Amino acid sequence: MNEKKVIEALNKILEAELAGVVRYTHYSLMVFGHNRIPIIKWFRDQATESLTHASEAGEHITTLGGHPSLKIGTLLETHKHSLNDILKESLQHETAQLKNLHNLLKLVEGKSVFLEEYARQMIYDEEMHVSEVNKMLRTQPK
Numbered sequence: 001m002n003e004k005k006v007i008e009a010l011n012k013i014l015e016a017e018l019a020g021v022v023r024y025t026h027y028s029l030m031v032f033g034h035n036r037i038p039i040i041k042w043f044r045d046q047a048t049e050s051l052t053h054a055s056e057a058g059e060h061i062t063t064l065g066g067h068p069s070l071k072i073g074t075l076l077e078t079h080k081h082s083l084n085d086i087l088k089e090s091l092q093h094e095t096a097q098l099k100n101l102h103n104l105l106k107l108v109e110g111k112s113v114f115l116e117e118y119a120r121q122m123i124y125d126e127e128m129h130v131s132e133v134n135k136m137l138r139t140q141p142k
Contacts, residue, residue: 001107001108002107003064003065003066005107006064006104006107006108007061007064007065007066009103010057010060010061010064010066011057011066011068011069011071012073012100013053013057013097013101013104013122014054014057014058015069015072015073016093016096016097016100017050017051017057017073017097018050018054018072018073019072019075019093020046020047020053020054020073020093020097021047021051021054022072023047023050023075023090023093024043024044024050024090025044025047027086028040028043028044028047030081030086031043031083031086039083046090046129049125053122056122060115084137087133087136087137088137090133091133091134091137094126094130095130097126098123098126098127101122101126104119104122105119105120
């Protein structure tokens with residue numbers, strides 16, 4: 001296993017998760033309307049989960065002898081704050097993180113059960129988020 005490449009992949013995941021903390025916290029502040037309370041709770045839960053995921057990635061980095069990044073992943077401010085726009089941005093963020101996780105899985109598959117299981121669980125979690133956001137973006141069938 002190329003530990004340097006694995007640490008680089010984990011740092012990219014860490015940075016994206018830290019961006020998720022900022023992103024989802026921001027989104028929770030920008031929701032208005034009738035369904036505000038359950039939606040802001042969902043966004044704040046996502047921010048908390050992103051922080052947990054960032055910590056997990058950081059722990060794996062230090063286990064491998066690496067140094068966790070202090071960078072935060074890309075934060076795009078479109079200034080579009082309709083719920084649909086926010087959810088579309090969220091979907092882009094989650095989809096990009098899935099690519100990062102699949103890259104990690106390729107690097108560790110068959111080389112580290114510990115990291116392979118971590119990557120698979122994270123992919124599972126992110127795919128669940130993507131499916132939930134996709135459902136939120138859909139309109140009710142007639």
